[in-house]
Amino acid sequence: MAERTTALDRVLRQAGGPEILDVLAERLSGADLTTLLLEVVRRRAGALSPADVLRRYGHDRFAAPGAVAFRDLRRAEDAALSALPPGFEPVVLSPVAPLGACSALATVDQNKVISTVRNGEVAADPTNALALEAAVRRRAAGGTEPVRLAAVQRVVRAQHVKGAARFAHFTLFALVTAGRDTGDHAFERQHAAEHLAILGEAVRTCGAGEPEAWVTLLDERFERVAAALGGTPDPGRESGRGYYSGLCFKVYAGGVEVGDGGFTDWTARLLGNRKERLLISALGLDRLALGP
Template sequence: MGALDRVLREVGDETLDRLAALPGADLATLLLAVMRKRANNLTAPDVLRRYRTDRFVTPAQVPFRDIRRAENALLDALPDDVELLQLAPVVPLGTHSVMSTVDQNNVVSTIRGTEVAADPTNALALEAAVRRRAGQDLVELASVQRVVRAQVVDGAARFAHFTLFGRVSAGRDTGNREFERANLVAHMRFLAQVCAPAEFRVTCFDPRFRWALDLPDVVEDPTRQTGYYEGLCFKVFRDGVEVGDGGFVDWSRHLLADRKERMLISGVGVDRLALGVPGA
């Protein structure tokens, strides 16, 4: 019996459906009251005990100055035509599961109709869609954001919260895959500079993207599954360690209900990059 089944046996099977059916404001009101009651029963030692044991709240394992040095290396190399945004720490509920098919249990949901950011490219994609709808031709956005992932992972350089650099390019299909060619080259050129010596492991889901296999420092990886990418995706390795990835997504097409919309995303794990940045 799973944890949810055990809880529903205690409170009644219909409780989950009744709560899920409540209007958002009513559900938030109820959950706020629950959290207040639970907080009122805590003591200072209880809070300290949780701080010492909860992987979501302990400080980063990579030193602050090392992360800042890696952030500076990324931002200093970013082209001037890419606008940097300071993103909010939360996004609308469903941002990750609806747009990028991430299991909702793998993000930290709040009780106010939002969820804690798990990847800056999702929020950047929302902002890009807003700007595309307003008439901006090509939208180039980037950000550095501390994010949280709820799934349990093991191994070196795997943390519950970490810093990600994200970049999004959004525009309209102009034919002959000109958007895809120009922006993929731009993203990969930037990543090759900041992650040097970089190796790109590229997966082509569509044979019309095989031209990308001729780009510098590229090897083909035919084993990767599509996930939320389409057409082409890639991973960035430095000295055999994965430090970034990217690819084309259909997010703007769905957000704007327009089949001609195109979007490319890419990202770098700043904590991982910091472990190998000279001087870190």
């Protein structure tokens, strides 16, 4: 954070002072800011030669091809989709999402996604886009019938990551179930068990071995939900606190983390209704494609 602030201060001094940030961020309308930024990138692109583009391609981690073989990844995608029960509808998501799709819904810094100049951002998590689609469908249909959606999407994350099987862009198999609170945590018990069953079957079908679920209780009111799921209690988990509510879980295969999920308040906030419930989960298919 300190490095980011220092760099921003330097840029603002070169640009004429800190007040320019206020003009760009607060005083210009969204359309006017887009017009300005489009002209900036048009001029910058116009000054590039083919050699410049090739040079950038050679060291840009976001533009480099994936590290996992295409056929291996495709087999993992097909295997994961084959684990979907009839009630889940696969959705073809756009490669871009509205600006704030991650930071406005969840505890995600906007600098962790790749923002665009057209009030959008490159897809960083399919569960956010699926939550938006589920909210649209819930608003249109109403009632207690849940919306169950799935997607396979290539996503990009802007933060630097290190370690084996960690990539700048990767493919996720994602699930969301949105519905209405029906009392006694019945929604939570039914759909958490369903998500874990689907993720577990996807792991097995990918040939990654027997999956393990590690469950973290975030709210004592969800004790019955956690008890019904079984799995390994994971009370020491720190990641996801504040992101998830009530309960969250991780999925492991061969000792490697391959999946994550839990309950969020996203549709409740999107629809302005505290009775709305949402469960999200995802598997990293690149890791599964690499095999045990």
